[in-house]
Amino acid sequence: xxxxxxxxxxxxxxxxxxxxxxxxxxxxxxxxxxxxxxxxxxxxxxxxxxxxxxxxxxxxxxxxxxxxxxxxxxxxxxxxxxxxxxxxxxxxxxxxxxxxxxxxxxxxxxxxxxxxxxxxxxxxxxxxxxxxxxxxxxxxxxxxxxxxxxxxxxxxxxxxxxxxxxxxxxxxxxxxxxxxxxxxxxxxxxxxxxxxxxxxxxxxxxxxxxxxxxxxxxxxxxxxxxxxxxxxxxxxxxxxxxxxxxxxxxxx
Amino acid sequence: xxxxxxxxxxxxxxxxxxxxxxxxxxxxxxxxxxxxxxxxxxxxxxxxxxxxxxxxxxxxxxxxxxxxxxxxxxxxxxxxxxxxxxxxxxxxxxxxxxxxxxxxxxxxxxxxxxxxxxxxxxxxxxxxxxxxxxxxxxxxxxxxxxxxxxxxxxxxxxxxxxxxxxxxxxxxxxxxxxxxxxxxxxxxxxxxxx
Amino acid sequence: xxxxxxxxxxxxxxxxxxxxxxxxxxxxxxxxxxxxxxxxxxxxxxxxxxxxxxxxxxxxxxxxxxxxxxxxxxxxxxxxxxxxxxxxxxxxxxxxxxxxxxxxxxxxxxxxxxxxxxxxxxxxxxxxxxxxxxxxxxxxxxxxxxxxxxxxxxxxxxxxxxxxxxxxxxxxxxxxxxxxxxxxxxxxxxxxxxxxxxxxxxxxxxxx
Numbered sequence: 001x002x003x004x005x006x007x008x009x010x011x012x013x014x015x016x017x018x019x020x021x022x023x024x025x026x027x028x029x030x031x032x033x034x035x036x037x038x039x040x041x042x043x044x045x046x047x048x049x050x051x052x053x054x055x056x057x058x059x060x061x062x063x064x065x066x067x068x069x070x071x072x073x074x075x076x077x078x079x080x081x082x083x084x085x086x087x088x089x090x091x092x093x094x095x096x097x098x099x100x101x102x103x104x105x106x107x108x109x110x111x112x113x114x115x116x117x118x119x120x121x122x123x124x125x126x127x128x129x130x131x132x133x134x135x136x137x138x139x140x141x142x143x144x145x146x147x148x149x150x151x152x153x154x155x156x157x158x159x160x161x162x163x164x165x166x167x168x169x170x171x172x173x174x175x176x177x178x179x180x181x182x183x184x185x186x187x188x189x190x191x192x193x194x195x196x197x198x199x200x201x202x203x204x205x206x207x208x209x210x211x212x213x214x215x216x217x218x219x220x221x222x223x224x225x226x227x228x229x230x231x232x233x234x235x236x237x238x239x240x241x242x243x244x245x246x247x248x249x250x251x252x
Numbered sequence: 253x254x255x256x257x258x259x260x261x262x263x264x265x266x267x268x269x270x271x272x273x274x275x276x277x278x279x280x281x282x283x284x285x286x287x288x289x290x291x292x293x294x295x296x297x298x299x300x301x302x303x304x305x306x307x308x309x310x311x312x313x314x315x316x317x318x319x320x321x322x323x324x325x326x327x328x329x330x331x332x333x334x335x336x337x338x339x340x341x342x343x344x345x346x347x348x349x350x351x352x353x354x355x356x357x358x359x360x361x362x363x364x365x366x367x368x369x370x371x372x373x374x375x376x377x378x379x380x381x382x383x384x385x386x387x388x389x390x391x392x393x394x395x396x397x398x399x400x401x402x403x404x405x406x407x408x409x410x411x412x413x414x415x416x417x418x419x420x421x422x423x424x425x426x427x428x429x430x431x432x433x434x435x436x437x438x439x440x441x442x443x444x445x446x
Numbered sequence: 447x448x449x450x451x452x453x454x455x456x457x458x459x460x461x462x463x464x465x466x467x468x469x470x471x472x473x474x475x476x477x478x479x480x481x482x483x484x485x486x487x488x489x490x491x492x493x494x495x496x497x498x499x500x501x502x503x504x505x506x507x508x509x510x511x512x513x514x515x516x517x518x519x520x521x522x523x524x525x526x527x528x529x530x531x532x533x534x535x536x537x538x539x540x541x542x543x544x545x546x547x548x549x550x551x552x553x554x555x556x557x558x559x560x561x562x563x564x565x566x567x568x569x570x571x572x573x574x575x576x577x578x579x580x581x582x583x584x585x586x587x588x589x590x591x592x593x594x595x596x597x598x599x600x601x602x603x604x605x606x607x608x609x610x611x612x613x614x615x616x617x618x619x620x621x622x623x624x625x626x627x628x629x630x631x632x633x634x635x636x637x638x639x640x641x642x643x644x645x646x647x648x649x650x651x652x653x654x
Contacts, residue, residue: 156597159626163598169621169651197600341508345547370481375504376453378474378482389479 017069017117018043021204023151024054024065025194026123027165028131030181031216032223035063035123035133036191037151038199038249039208041070050207057233058084059094061240062124063212064104067151068138069117076116080104097124101134101142108140115139119150125240129216131181146181153198153205160197164190184213184223192247199249211245253426254299255388256286257416258355258368259400260381261409264437265357265366266444268413269297270388270428285432290316291326292440294358296336299385300373301351308352312336329358329367333377341375349373353385359436366437387424392416406435414446447477449502449550450575454629455487456589457498458620459556459570460603461582462612462638466568468496468556469620469636470589474503475629483632483653491517492527493644494566495557496637497537500589501575502550509551512540530557530569534579541577548575552588558641566641585619591627598623613638613647621651 024037041052055065056077064080066073083103087095095103101122108116120136135148147165149157162168167178182190191211198205213224217239224230227245234241256269273281287297288309296312298305315335320326327335333356343350356369370376370383382396399412413433421427433444454475459468474485488498489510497513499506516536520528528536534555541549552575559569572586573579580586585603587595598619607615617636624630634649 153597155593155626156600158597159594159622160598160601162625163618163622164601168625169618193601197597200600201596337504337507338511341504344504372476374502375508376474377507378485378503380482380484383481393479 018071019068019117020048020070021152022054022067023149023153023157023195023198023202023205024067024119024121025147025149025157025161025191026065026121026133026135027147027161027187027191028123028133028145028181029184029187031125031129031131031219032184032187033063033123033125033131033133033214034184034187034191034211035065035121035214036195036209036211037065037067038195038205039210040204040206042204045203047207053210055210055212056081057212057242057244058100059124060234060236060242061094061214062097062100062122063214063242065121065123065150067119067121072116073118076107076118076120079107083107096127097122097132097134098126100124101144104134104136105140105142108136108138112139121148121150123212124214125216131214131216149194153202156198156201157194160194161190188213188224188245196250206249206251209247209249211247213243213245215241215243253387253424253428254286255384255386255392255420255424255428256297256299256355257384257388257392257396258297258357258382259396259409259412260366260368260402261404261406262402263359263364263366264406264409264435265295265359265368266406266409266413266433266435267295267297267355267357268417268431268433269299271430271432272428273302282430287432287434288313289434289441290332291320293326293361293436294329294332294356295434295436295441296357297355297385298352300353304350304352308350312339326361328360328362329356329369330360330379332356332358333367333369333371333379337371337375337377340371340373344373344375355383355385357436359438359440361438364438388416388420391419391423395419406437410444410446417446450552451590451629452477453501453503454590454627455485455500455503456587456591456595456620456624456627456630457487457500457554458585458587458595458599458616458623459498459554459572460585460599460607460612460616460619461568461570463606463608464566464568465609465612465638465640466556466558466570467612467616467636467638468498468554468570469616469634470498470500471591471620471624471630471632471634473630473632478628480632486635488635488637489513490644491533492557494639494641495528495530495533495555496639496644497533498554498556498588499551500554501552505549505551509540509549509553513537516540530555530559530571533557534569534571534573534581538573538577538579541573541575545576550575554586554588556637556639558639590629591623594623594626595619609638609640609645613645617647617649621649625652
């Protein structure tokens with residue numbers, strides 16, 4: 001019988017990590033970036049909530065999507081936001097996107113031996129006005145890309161994006177080449193198709209879809225102004241602007 | 253460590269195998285022939301569990317011979333490969349499976365084509381332009397990706413084979429000291445001194 | 447490492463308008479080492495019926511031989527060729543016979559099925575390794591890249607594709623899925639089956 005003596009040693013374990021499903025995705029355009037994520041949060045086969053945002057506005061030109069272990073994700077976003085506020089107090093301006101990317105790397109690597117169990121995708125507008133996506137692994141390896149999917153349905157979405165964004169395995173018509181950046185309406189269609197597909201085939205993806213659109217300074221809202229469920233989140237209409245489009249994901 | 257590989261060329265198949273018999277870390281013999289002649293135009297390099305190898309190779313040899321006696325016709329390479337594969341696949345789900353990996357090289361005297369087959373103990377069969385078993389495959393396959401030519405003459409084929417052996421001797425930690433090389437072509441099976 | 451991923455390889459089948467398509471990659475590997483780039487995983491059963499066998503390469507050959515025997519016996523006994531739906535049931539029962547020591551294969555069936563009116567309708571089906579049938583109306587996938595195939599197919603497939611468009615859809619689906627799978631690839635083969643002909647094409651794709 002366990003009696004607390006050394007005669008019957010007992011081992012106890014605590015697992016500090018969990019996995020909460022969901023998928024995130026970001027695509028960069030010439031003068032805009034789209035960052036999207038579903039809002040289902042699950043643990044195993046149980047749905048904890050149908051609305052838990054995974055995509056967060058950091059500044060008027062930066063949006064961060066966080067996927068993996070939700071508790072770590074929320075804490076990480078909180079800490080990034082805190083560092084960005086300190087930066088504002090010190091420098092009286094928002095941190096540039098590439099600097100936020102480097103900040104996230106340092107913050108993740110600081111936890112190298114007890115990592116935040118999350119995959120981050122940072123999207124926004126660079127100082128030169130171009131759309132940018134930065135993707136990270138849990139310990140801070142990062143890369144600037146044109147598009148990236150992460151999370152439970154990464155395997156479903158990423159090869160579709162390779163085909164539709166990078167035109168992989170497609171031959172351009174004779175005498176022409178593939179476009180480097182797609183227009184906003186096309187990108188929004190691809191994002192919605194990706195999540196509809198993922199919802200159809202993956203049990204951890206569904207319920208709601210939040211699509212953040214970050215527009216470079218001076219760019220018109222042409223491309224999504226006709227859409228329903230659009231909400232502007234930017235503090236000022238002058239500089240780069242952030243919008244969110246909220247949709248239901250199919251339920252059958 | 254056992255190493256064997258084979259390459260096809262214009263009208264021939266070259267097969268090479270090491271000649272070492274090992275008992276854990278001890279080399280017991282260094283003149284073992286691990287390439288058996290199944291019929292005048294068919295040879296088979298075998299490697300794997302000691303005991304299983306020779307037992308299985310001789311079982312195949314006798315059955316191929318039996319077929320030839322019964323039908324007065326030798327089994328052509330694709331049919332021989334299918335039979336060996338079937339035997340290994342049945343053995344895999346038996347009480348005591350053979351642990352034998354094989355390379356089957358043959359020259360089809362009916363349509364004058366060389367054939368090389370890669371087989372493993374699971375009963376996997378695939379016809380390939382070049383093949384290898386054992387740790388040598390990590391060196392030989394990449395070299396053959398670069399240097400193999402299905403239209404190469406026997407002399408060129410032997411040169412490519414020498415490249416593979418040289419690389420294995422240089423880079424494999426426990427490399428075999430000697431290789432036995434056999435060729436099968438329209439004239440049948442014969443051994444080649446490198 | 448699962449036995450199902452030991453040799454690698456993937457198969458997909460899709461339904462179109464009065465046609466079906468079935469496609470696979472050509473890799474044969476032993477874990478991460480590629481042995482061959484010409485390994486056939488799709489086999490004709492009749493003129494209008496094809497069978498895809500992704501999984502353990504040894505069982506690919508064993509099952510191919512077994513189904514050849516069974517369909518030949520069927521043809522002799524019934525004095526007619528087997529229909530896709532009947533064949534799918536044959537596949538299912540053959541696999542379930544080995545319920546507690548299965549073949550490590552997830553078969554995919556694609557063909558044109560005779561209708562009572564004398565016409566033909568597209569038919570696809572897939573089973574797991576013990577023969578649980580899935581009659582899908584759109585597409586079925588199997589093999590090491592199945593998750594990726596599901597994702598791309600879900601995005602690219604649409605109902606009533608003509609034969610040429612179906613070929614493009616299944617090819618793009620397969621190619622982009624296997625490019626994200628280390629165990630599949632090294633070229634592909636696509637069969638587009640219509641009531642009066644089968645068009646077979648080999649695709650190069652990324653050879654790395």
